[in-house]
Amino acid sequence: MPRRDETGDATRVVRAGHPETEPGEPFLPGPVFAAPFHSRGDPADSPYVYTRYGNPTWERYERALGELEDAEVVLFASGMAAVAAVLFTVLEPGEAAVLPSDCYLGVRALAEQQLARRGVEVSLVATAAMDASAVSEGTGLLWLESPSNPGLDVCDIAALAQTGHARVVAVDNTFATPLGQRPLDLGADLSVTSATKHLSGHADVMMGYVATRDPGLAQSLSDWRRTAGSIPGPFEAWLAHRSLATLELRLSRGCENAAAIAELLVARDDVRGVRYPGLASDPAHELAIRQMSRFGTIVSFDLGSRERADAFLAAAELITEATSFGGVHTSAERRARWGQDEVPDGFIRLSAGCEDPADLLADIERALAAPG
Numbered sequence: 037m038p039r040r041d042e043t044g045d046a047t048r049v050v051r052a053g054h055p056e057t058e059p060g061e062p063f064l065p066g067p068v069f070a071a072p073f074h075s076r077g078d079p080a081d082s083p084y085v086y087t088r089y090g091n092p093t094w095e096r097y098e099r100a101l102g103e104l105e106d107a108e109v110v111l112f113a114s115g116m117a118a119v120a121a122v123l124f125t126v127l128e129p130g131e132a133a134v135l136p137s138d139c140y141l142g143v144r145a146l147a148e149q150q151l152a153r154r155g156v157e158v159s160l161v162a163t164a165a166m167d168a169s170a171v172s173e174g175t176g177l178l179w180l181e182s183p184s185n186p187g188l189d190v191c192d193i194a195a196l197a198q199t200g201h202a203r204v205v206a207v208d209n210t211f212a213t214p215l216g217q218r219p220l221d222l223g224a225d226l227s228v229t230s231a232t233k234h235l236s237g238h239a240d241v242m243m244g245y246v247a248t249r250d251p252g253l254a255q256s257l258s259d260w261r262r263t264a265g266s267i268p269g270p271f272e273a274w275l276a277h278r279s280l281a282t283l284e285l286r287l288s289r290g291c292e293n294a295a296a297i298a299e300l301l302v303a304r305d306d307v308r309g310v311r312y313p314g315l316a317s318d319p320a321h322e323l324a325i326r327q328m329s330r331f332g333t334i335v336s337f338d339l340g341s342r343e344r345a346d347a348f349l350a351a352a353e354l355i356t357e358a359t360s361f362g363g364v365h366t367s368a369e370r371r372a373r374w375g376q377d378e379v380p381d382g383f384i385r386l387s388a389g390c391e392d393p394a395d396l397l398a399d400i401e402r403a404l405a406a407p408g
Contacts (some may be wrong), residue, residue, distance in 0.1 A: 045215045046284040053100020053277060064278060067093045067270035087270070089262055094273035098245070100280055101235075104214045105227060105247035110257040111273065115210065115230025116142050117266040118244030122226060123147060123177070125256045126204045129155030131176030136163045138189065139181040139208065141376040147179075163189040164319075171201040178202035180224070182327075183211045183320070186371050186385040188311040188336050190320035193327055197223030204253070210234075210362075215287055216330035220249055233362030234333070236276040237286050243268050243276050286364060286390055290333035293366070293388035293396055298335045300397055306404070308338040309380075333388045334361060336371075339408075342381040345370040347408025349384075354391055354399040361387030366396060 054064055068091060073084040084090055094111050101109040112118040123146060127133055135147055137160035147158050161170040163184040171178050178201070182191045185208075197205045206226035207219035213234045219227040229235065231243040248254050261267060291314075298312035313324035314331030324331060339345045349357045349368060358367040359374075366389035372381050388396070 044284075048104060049215075049283045050281045052103045052280060053096050053098075055096075064274075065093075065096075067274040069270055088265055088267055091267070091270050091273075093270035093277075094268045097268075097273045097277040097280075100277055101214075101231075101245055101247065105218075105220065107220055107227070107247040107249045108251070108254040109245050109247045110254060110261060111231075111268050112244045112246070112261060113266045113268050114242045115228075115232055115244035116146070118228050118230070118246050119143050119208075120146060121257050121260045121264070121266065122179075122206055122228060122246060123151060124154075125260045126206070126226075126253070127151065127154070127156045127176045131203075132157040132159060132172065132174070133177045133179065134159045134161060134171050134175055134202070135179040136166060136181050136184055136191075137161060138163050138184045138187050138378065139179070140185045140210075141374060143179070143181070143208065145376075163187070163191050166191040166196065168196070168199045168201065171196065171199060173201050175202040176204065178205045179208070180205065180219075181208040181211075182217075183313055183324070183332060183334070185211060186334075186336055186377060186379065186383070188313060188318075188320065188334060190313060190323045190327075192323055193219055193222040193224060197225075211332050211334055212328055212330070213283070213287060214247075215284060216291075216332060217328045220247060222327055225250055225253060231276055233360065234287060234290075235283060235362075236279045237283065237363055238275075238279060239358070239360060239363040239365070241272050241276050241279075243272055287330065287333070289390045290362075290388045291330050293391070293393050294333045294335050294386075295331065296393050296397060297386065297388055297400060300400065301335065301337050304404070306340075308340060309383075310335070310337045312336075335386045335388065337384055337386070338380050339382040339384060339404075340380075341408070342370065342372070344408035345382040345384055347406045348403045351406035352399055352403035354396055355386070355403070361385070363387070363389060365389045366391055 075082040210230045227247040302310040356367045368386040
């Protein structure tokens with residue numbers, strides 16, 4: 037197999053984690069369903085003893101993701117399970133954690149509700165304002181999310197990692213994926229991704245992972261998973277691994293569609309606050325082009341009122357109204373309905389899927405004309 041730097045993204049995802057070819061064997065073996073495995077004597081002498089300790093199906097997917105990240109990967113039952121593993125293993129009582137005030141609402145809720153009672157001081161700073169001054173010496177964890185969810189602000193990952201103020205720097209890379217941004221190459225210690233989104237890509241799997249090049253951090257995360265029981269199911273891991281082969285194709289079409297949608301929206305005077313890092317006019321563009329190789333599938337914009345946003349979503353025929361993103365179907369939601377993000381009532385987060393670009397743009401133009 038050629039080295040990573042000799043192959044393109046499409047080749048890497050198609051081959052990642054697949055075993056060597058054997059006559060009469062499948063390309064990708066099916067899921068292994070087992071709680072206990074046959075084992076005699078010392079458990080250390082057996083590769084598999086109990087699925088909470090390890091399972092060949094999700095270990096194969098971990099190896100595939102590790103090839104993409106050039107790192108060790110620890111797989112979890114969901115993106116939030118991966119987040120919890122980081123927050124609860126990295127931080128010590130008395131330390132401080134700095135998180136974006138505009139990051140994914142689930143991460144903020146977990147940090148604010150659970151870390152303080154464990155003796156950890158939590159500070160929230162907006163992504164656009166995140167710089168060295170926001171992180172004091174002795175910070176245990178600096179959590180970054182770039183681009184941010186849902187506002188699409190970008191922070192300078194390399195500069196923040198190089199300050200040395202935080203003992204551990206973690207980056208939520210869900211929007212960008214390892215094909216669009218490589219936080220570990222930029223100096224981060226941990227790259228956290230909800231594989232529920234682009235990695236699996238079909239809105240039918242819950243999964244998350246943490247990638248790291250620090251063996252000690254990887255071991256701590258694995259120990260947490262085994263003890264806490266936040267393991268992925270083998271069938272879900274197999275589905276996610278099977279879907280990985282089309283990640284580059286899906287991501288390329290989704291990014292192409294997102295860029296076209298952003299260009300359409302920014303040219304209209306009845307749409308406000310269009311954000312997409314790939315737009316030359318976007319405030320995050322110059323930084324994004326330095327640290328991202330793809331600008332993602334997410335576009336955010338404001339239709340001015342709840343009524344117009346609801347009318348747009350109701351009128352669109354090729355946009356599925358749903359809270360997730362990163363799938364083959366274009367989806368969107370009025371994000372203010374959750375009441376936990378500081379966004380206008382008419383704010384839309386749209387995830388571009390793999391539909392025909394011309395069809396998608398025509399549908400969006402029709403939906404924007406709906407009375408509301």
